[in-house]
Each structure stands twice: as structure tokens, then as C-alpha cells.
Amino acid sequence: MIVGLRTFRVDESGLLLPLYSNLSWYDGPNTATCAPPTGERHGHAHAVPSPDCECGFYAYGSEAAANCNRHMRYVQAVVSCWGGVIAGTQGVRAEHARIDAIWLNPNVASWMHKRVAARYPSARMYADRQLMLAQHPPSALDCYEQAAPHRAAPRAGAAGLGAALLVLGVLPSTWLRQTALLWDAWLVATLAVSALVMWLLVGARAPGHRAAAFVTAGVLAWLLAPLFGPTGWLLRLPLLRGILVAAGGYLLTLRPGFFPVERSPKERAFCGVRA
Ligand SMILES: [Zn+2]
Ligand SMILES: [Zn+2]
Incomplete structure (x- = not known):
């Protein structure tokens, strides 16, 4: 035993x-x-x-x-x-x-x-x-x-990366197209997130990989939103909703x-x- x-x-x-x-x-x-x-x-x-x-x-x-x-x-x-x-x-x-x-x-x-x-x-x-x-x-x-032991540096790095992705997805597409650096960053981020979604769906085996793929697809939709102008807000809705639900759920766990x-x-x- x-x-x-x-x-x-x-x-x-x-x-x-x-x-x-x-x-x-x-x-x-x-x-x-x-x-x-x-x-x-x-x-x-x-x-x-x-x-x-x-x-x-x-x-x-x-x-x-x-x-x-x-x-x-x-x-x-x-x-x-x-x-x-x-x-x-x-x-x-x-x-x-x-x-x-x-x-x-x-x-x-x-x-x-x-x-x-x-x-x-x-x-x-x-x-x-x-x-x-x-x-x-x-x-x-x-x-x-x-x-x-859990270290703070990777967590801070992940939070910074997440914030950068969110910012790239709310920039007007004119800014993205006019600034080579922003455009490159957006392109790399979009390709990387697409690849991650595919890997989570097909390659990953860890528990919860489907849920992770779902969330990552929300991030991908968020990144693609600038291409669609004001209509792009529809693409931002799933992630916005997810963030609100997650924040609400987290606040609930803090209740004594x-x-x-x-x-x-x-x-x-x-x-x-x-x-
Ligand atoms: Zn089995
Ligand atoms: Zn088997």
C-alpha cells in the first residue's frame, strides 16, 4: 500500500x-x-x-x-x-x-x-x-x-505578459498598423496564442487542458478584436465576461x-x- x-x-x-x-x-x-x-x-x-x-x-x-x-x-x-x-x-x-x-x-x-x-x-x-x-x-x-518552492518572479512575469496581451488587444488597429514594433508584437502574440490553443486542444494531456484551451481561445478573440473596429467588442465579450466571473469568484473566496x-x-x- x-x-x-x-x-x-x-x-x-x-x-x-x-x-x-x-x-x-x-x-x-x-x-x-x-x-x-x-x-x-x-x-x-x-x-x-x-x-x-x-x-x-x-x-x-x-x-x-x-x-x-x-x-x-x-x-x-x-x-x-x-x-x-x-x-x-x-x-x-x-x-x-x-x-x-x-x-x-x-x-x-x-x-x-x-x-x-x-x-x-x-x-x-x-x-x-x-x-x-x-x-x-x-x-x-x-x-x-x-x-x-513557489517563486514570485515567474508569477510577476506571467502577469506582465497577460497585461501586455490585454493592451495589444485594445489598441486601435491604426496604431497597430502604423507602428512596426507594435504590429510585430501583435503578430507574434497572435500566432503564439493560436499555437497555444491548438496545442491545448490536440497535444496537451494535463487535467483541465480543455478548459485552458477555452480560456486561451478567449484571449485569441481578444487579440483579433482590433481588426474589426467597433464590432471587435463582440470578440472581447467572452474574455471580459470570464474576467468578471473569475474576479467575482475570487472575491467570494476572500469572504471570512x-x-x-x-x-x-x-x-x-x-x-x-x-x-
Ligand atoms: Zn486509461
Ligand atoms: Zn488509454
């Missing part, structure tokens, strides 16, 4: 859902089927997990690796993994997994805490995160790499006592089959 750490979304009924799938986990042993978080299914039958596919139950190998996931501030679970296991530098993908222990942010409503406990009777609920990790230490595998609860998904299917 390999012990790992992961996070879940919590739905109104107390079920734990992965971040990128609406297939909730069972209490006790779960068996993965080929339903990779990217939504891609390969036509061929194969053992789960497979090096060529992204399926299997995911778990981080260490607290440091897990803490890179923002959702860890709300929900943390210790999971035991067994059967077919593929280990990477940050954690594992496994064929079978079981939730051993659950910690929920103290902001969670007590009725929600009770619902989660009732859904997962064989998992131990912890109020103290450190105590949970002390009693269920994650397995230390040789292949795990020390997670690099915030704890995210998902609406129960329409899809009521479970992940894998009960062992």
Missing part, C-alpha cells in the same frame, strides 16, 4: 469529488476505470493505470507537493493506493484507492461535516490537519522530487468563513466499481 495525500471537492450531499471529474469516490475500496481527468478515452483496452494514459486515482506523494494545489486549504484526504501503481515525481496514479482520513477546513458548516462523515464511515475525520498527517504519514518513494460546496452534479455515476 502506498499512502498519499489529495484534495476533493465536496458536494451538497457530502460526497467527495475529484477536482476535474464529477465521479464521486466510494467509502472503502475504489477501483479505477479508464476515465482520465482529461476526458480522453482511448479505444484500446488496457490495464489501469497505464503509462500511455492518464487514468487511475491520483494522489500527491508529500505535503509539499499537495500544497501546490489551492484546494488543499479546504479539503485534505489521506488515501491508500494499491494494485497497479504508477509513481511520478510528485505522486502516484493507482488502480485501487481508499480514503483513510479526511480533514475539512474549520469554516465548513457542521451539517456538511456530518454529511461527509456519514458518507465515508470508514474514513477517520480529523479536526487537526497536523495530527492527521502524523498518524497517516504519506509514503516516501525514491522517485518523488522535492517540490520547488468561506467553504466551497459544489451543487450536486447531474451525473450521479460513481467512479469505477465497488471491489
Whole structure:
């Protein structure tokens, strides 16, 4: 058994859902089927997990690796993994997994805490995160790499690049055409963003790549807007709307006592089959 750490979304009924799938986990042993978080299914039958596919139950190998996931501030679970296991530098993908222990942010409503406990009777609920990790230490595998600490420079660079893209997309097209430097920058940015959209759709396999492609397509529309004059504002609408929704959602998380609860998904299917 390999012990790992992961996070879940919590739905109104107390079920734990992965971040990128609406297939909730069972209490006790779960068996993965080929339903990779990217939504891609390969036509061929194969053992789960497979090096060529992204399926299997995911778990981080260490607290440091897990803490890179923002959702860890709300929900943390210790999971035991067994059967077919593929280990990477940050954690594992496994064929079978079981939730051993659950910690929920103290902001969670007590009725929600009770619902989660009732859904997962064989998992131990912890109020103290450190105590949970002390009693269920994650397995230390040789292949795990020390997670690099988050540095400010790449983030500032990304923010600067994002701001530059936004500015290029609101400049009047006459400015773009008259200034060689601006025109070149616009052309390079548009080509690069187009290539990124294509890669996210076709090449990328990381969880959430479709959502990323969708957002990037919004950026592309924004960049193309100057070519269409005043009508171009229609092309800017998707990104503007996205920015407003994201800003609103972010502000909501800053509210004291915030704890995210998902609406129960329409899809009521479970992940894998009960062992
Ligand atoms: Zn698969
Ligand atoms: Zn496959």
C-alpha cells in the first residue's frame, strides 16, 4: 500500500469529488476505470493505470507537493493506493484507492461535516490537519522530487505578459498598423496564442487542458478584436465576461468563513466499481 495525500471537492450531499471529474469516490475500496481527468478515452483496452494514459486515482506523494494545489486549504484526504501503481515525481496514479482520513477546513458548516462523515464511515475525520498527517504519514518513494518552492518572479512575469496581451488587444488597429514594433508584437502574440490553443486542444494531456484551451481561445478573440473596429467588442465579450466571473469568484473566496460546496452534479455515476 502506498499512502498519499489529495484534495476533493465536496458536494451538497457530502460526497467527495475529484477536482476535474464529477465521479464521486466510494467509502472503502475504489477501483479505477479508464476515465482520465482529461476526458480522453482511448479505444484500446488496457490495464489501469497505464503509462500511455492518464487514468487511475491520483494522489500527491508529500505535503509539499499537495500544497501546490489551492484546494488543499479546504479539503485534505489521506488515501491508500494499491494494485497497479504508477509513481511520478510528485505522486502516484493507482488502480485501487481508499480514503483513510479526511480533514475539512474549520469554516465548513457542521451539517456538511456530518454529511461527509456519514458518507465515508470508514474514513477517520480529523479536526487537526497536523495530527492527521502524523498518524497517516504519506509514503516516501525514491522517485518523488522535492517540490520547488513557489517563486514570485515567474508569477510577476506571467502577469506582465497577460497585461501586455490585454493592451495589444485594445489598441486601435491604426496604431497597430502604423507602428512596426507594435504590429510585430501583435503578430507574434497572435500566432503564439493560436499555437497555444491548438496545442491545448490536440497535444496537451494535463487535467483541465480543455478548459485552458477555452480560456486561451478567449484571449485569441481578444487579440483579433482590433481588426474589426467597433464590432471587435463582440470578440472581447467572452474574455471580459470570464474576467468578471473569475474576479467575482475570487472575491467570494476572500469572504471570512468561506467553504466551497459544489451543487450536486447531474451525473450521479460513481467512479469505477465497488471491489
Ligand atoms: Zn486509461
Ligand atoms: Zn488509454
